[in-house]
Amino acid sequence: MSVREEFDAWAADGRDKGMEERHWHTAKHVLARMPVEDGDRVLDLGTGSGYALRALADSTGMARGYGLDGAPEMTHNAREYALDASPAADLGFVVGDFGHLPFDDDSLDHAFTMEAFYYSADPIETLREVARVLRPGGTFHCAVNYYEENVHSHDWQEHISVDMTRWDASEYRDAFREAGLHVAEQDNVADTEIDIPPAGEFPTENWDSREAMVERYREFGTLLTVGVVP
Ligand SMILES: C[S@@+](CC[C@H](N)C(=O)[O-])C[C@H]1O[C@@H](n2cnc3c(N)ncnc32)[C@H](O)[C@@H]1O
Structure with a gap:
């Protein structure tokens, strides 16, 4: 199944909003770290x-946000949500693929991605594209919950028809460097908000033990790698 087929279905049945709710727990901390200045142009x-751009529009003086997605239904919904929120910045949502970013060289200030990068058919090419479209000094905040050290994510591929790349933290750093980005920082952003029931309630539908759930959310959380264009 293509990215379009898989994720159009998610948008149609409301999973876009479900993801927003879950991912916000850690995404908001990543967004708060982005050095967005007045007048900046930001790519998601x-x-x-489109929640990340709406949040940045509320909290920064960015001028323009571009939300790129391979699923037209996602961009359709994101456009509607942005209209409802009437954000301060000018937000645009475009259908496109991570392999060919429809932006000029050095034309953007910062880029963000949450729980999406590993769906790229060629992640190194995507990083090269990000490095190409960002201006020197521009940053790429790349956040993922699906990665090698997070053993609790390993079976996710079984439930999704799009191929996923499962790198470990060092493979992320190596790939950023191979694509020409400096690695400014890398760490784990804990999800301190998800409700973890008391031990007596385990096993639950999704978790065998409380320890496993604590490890997944409070310890592993979201792996953030930040790249800077030289
Ligand atoms: C799991 S969702 C995450 C959405 C959002 N960033 C969030 O945090 O809730 C992944 C998104 O990436 C998009 N996507 C996946 N592979 C893509 C590709 N190769 N090119 C463009 N978009 C892609 C999907 O259509 C989907 O909307």
């Missing part, structure tokens, strides 16, 4: 519901 790769 795999924008989904």
Whole structure:
């Protein structure tokens, strides 16, 4: 199944909003770290519901946000949600693929992605594209919950028809460097908000033990790698 087929179905049945709710727990901390200045242009790769750009429009003086997504239904919904929110910045949602970003060289200030990068058919090419469209000094905040050290994510591929790349933290750093980005920082952003029931309630439908759930959310959380264009 293509990205379009898979994720159009997610947008149609409301999973775009479900992801927004879950991902917000850690995405908001990543967004708060982005050095967005007044007048900046920001790209969100795999924008989904577009919540990241709406949040940046509320909290920064960015001028323009571009939400790129391979699923037209996602961009359709994101456009509607942005209209409802009437954000301060000018937000645009475009259908496109991570392999060919429809932007000029050095034309953007910062880029963000949450739970989307690993769906790229060629992640190194995507990083090269990000490095190409960002201006020198521009940053790429790349956040993923599906990665090698997070053993609790390993079976996710079984439930999704699009091929996923499962790198570990060092493979992320190596790939950023191979694509020409400096690695400014890398760490794990804990999800401190998800409700973890008391031990007596385990096993639950999704978790065998409380320890496993604590490890997944409070310890592993979201892997953030930040690249800077030299
Ligand atoms: C799991 S969702 C995450 C959405 C949002 N960033 C969030 O945090 O909720 C992944 C998104 O990336 C998009 N996507 C996946 N692979 C893509 C590709 N190769 N090119 C463009 N968009 C892609 C999907 O259509 C989907 O909307």
